[in-house]
Amino acid sequence: MRRITVLRLFHRVGRDDRVTVHVALTARAFGASGVMISGDRDDGLIGSIRRVTEQWGGPFEVDFVEDWEGYIRDRKAAGDVLVHLTMYGVSLLDVLGELRNQLDQRDMVVVVGASKVPRVVYELADYNVAIGNQPHSEVAALAVFLDRLLEGRVFKVEFEGAMLKVIPDPRGKRVLRLRGGNLKSEAWDGDGRGRGLVV
Amino acid sequence: MRRITVLRLFHRVGRDDRVTVHVALTARAFGASGVMISGDRDDGLIGSIRRVTEQWGGPFEVDFVEDWEGYIRDRKAAGDVLVHLTMYGVSLLDVLGELRNQLDQRDMVVVVGASKVPRVVYELADYNVAIGNQPHSEVAALAVFLDRLLEGRVFKVEFEGAMLKVIPDPRGKRVLRLRGGNLKSEAWDGDGRGRGLVV
Numbered sequence: 001m002r003r004i005t006v007l008r009l010f011h012r013v014g015r016d017d018r019v020t021v022h023v024a025l026t027a028r029a030f031g032a033s034g035v036m037i038s039g040d041r042d043d044g045l046i047g048s049i050r051r052v053t054e055q056w057g058g059p060f061e062v063d064f065v066e067d068w069e070g071y072i073r074d075r076k077a078a079g080d081v082l083v084h085l086t087m088y089g090v091s092l093l094d095v096l097g098e099l100r101n102q103l104d105q106r107d108m109v110v111v112v113g114a115s116k117v118p119r120v121v122y123e124l125a126d127y128n129v130a131i132g133n134q135p136h137s138e139v140a141a142l143a144v145f146l147d148r149l150l151e152g153r154v155f156k157v158e159f160e161g162a163m164l165k166v167i168p169d170p171r172g173k174r175v176l177r178l179r180g181g182n183l184k185s186e187a188w189d190g191d192g193r194g195r196g197l198v199v
Numbered sequence: 200m201r202r203i204t205v206l207r208l209f210h211r212v213g214r215d216d217r218v219t220v221h222v223a224l225t226a227r228a229f230g231a232s233g234v235m236i237s238g239d240r241d242d243g244l245i246g247s248i249r250r251v252t253e254q255w256g257g258p259f260e261v262d263f264v265e266d267w268e269g270y271i272r273d274r275k276a277a278g279d280v281l282v283h284l285t286m287y288g289v290s291l292l293d294v295l296g297e298l299r300n301q302l303d304q305r306d307m308v309v310v311v312g313a314s315k316v317p318r319v320v321y322e323l324a325d326y327n328v329a330i331g332n333q334p335h336s337e338v339a340a341l342a343v344f345l346d347r348l349l350e351g352r353v354f355k356v357e358f359e360g361a362m363l364k365v366i367p368d369p370r371g372k373r374v375l376r377l378r379g380g381n382l383k384s385e386a387w388d389g390d391g392r393g394r395g396l397v398v
Contacts, residue, residue: 015217016217018214018215018217018218019217019218019221022218022221022335022336022338022339023336025333025334025335025336026335026336026339028333028335029331029333029334029335029339030331030335030339052334056333056334087365088365088367088368088371088372088373088374089367089368089369090367090368090369091354091367092354093351093354119371122370122371123370127369128368128369128370130365130367131342131353131354132228132229132353132354132356133364133365133366133367134224134227134228134255134353134356134358134365135224135228135251135255136221136224136225136227136228136229136342136353137221137222137224137225137338137342139221139225139336139338139339139342140221140225140228140229140338140339140341140342141342142339143330143335143336143338143339143340143342143343144342144343144346144353147343147346147347148346152292154330154331154333154335154343155290155291155292155330155331157331157333159333165332166286166287166329166332166333167332168287168288168289168290168329168332169287169288169289169327170288170289170326170327171321171322171327172287172318172321173287174287175287
């Protein structure tokens with residue numbers, strides 16, 4: 001299977017900070033190889049996503065792209081398949097088999113925008129795909145798209161070089177701290193305090 | 200099948216505005232009956248979620264809850280099942296069948312927090328459930344939880360009293376404007392401009 005890159009369009013510093021972080025972390029956790037962010041340049045945001053990858057493992061690529069249209073055209077010219085997630089598109093259920101076949105042969109770019117995605121994106125996309133036709137969230141759309149396309153990889157994904165690893169627990173937080181792949185310590189945090197962990 | 204209510208904990212005005220809107224719209228689009236928001240009182244936020252329901256149809260309940268712990272205890276006392284979505288919990292795959300059985304008999308409250316969810320939530324929850332054990336997003340977690348629990352209701356959900364309805368389109372935006380259930384006009388917006396629609 002080939003690689004999936006998520007392209008986040010039109011990020012605005014301030015207004016979109018948290019949603020763009022959610023898009024990036026969802027891309028990583030659900031099986032994409034990386035996220036490219038366009039719109040306002042936001043090195044702090046990119047740094048905070050990289051810190052998650054340092055703590056929780058990789059590989060996961062994150063970068064800023066200045067010219068998103070050039071990026072899309074280059075990737076298409078290289079033979080990649082372009083999927084645009086939009087509430088106006090055709091149902092994922094109608095194209096899921098086709099998308100899985102495409103992904104066996106070609107890398108995929110998945111575009112998620114804020115509002116006001118320009119016409120050219122709809123035209124350049126090989127597939128304009130909807131996760132239902134109601135307004136909701138690009139984070140929700142990306143999660144369900146990747147969950148269904150990759151058949152639940154989020155439930156079994158493993159990352160390399162992780163310093164932190166969760167052991168599922170019915171009543172609290174059980175976290176392993178690792179160094180070079182070896183156990184450094186184990187903590188059970190029954191008081192539920194976040195200790196600075198994301199989400 | 201019984202009703203699902205999403206409880207959003209610890210909303211902070213400003214910082215969480217957009218993520219909380221995404222939580223609410225995801226709850227609606229993926230088949231929950233309503234969302235209760237606790238934390239900062241934010242009437243503007245609640246108004247904007249209600250406007251989406253007026254335009255795109257209902258029923259969908261949205262309200263502020265002052266005392267979230269009292270709300271949880273009341274709902275549990277009334278016999279509802281409490282599910283807390285957390286990256287530290289047990290895998291959804293391990294409890295999905297059980298949760299479907301529960302939902303046949305009892306209403307369900309699904310709790311999604313910001314960071315720093317206190318211990319009492321882990322203790323009160325009948326199920327602490329993870330959509331994978333990596334950090335990502337409460338919006339992603341809620342979407343996949345509801346998609347899998349309700350077996351893709353997002354792809355077939357219909358709302359009453361909608362003024363707007365999308366007709367899936369491979370290349371643009373096709374939107375019906377309705378009045379009292381009757382077609383008022385149909386528009387195809389090939390230029391991809393958002394015209395103020397959410398998402």
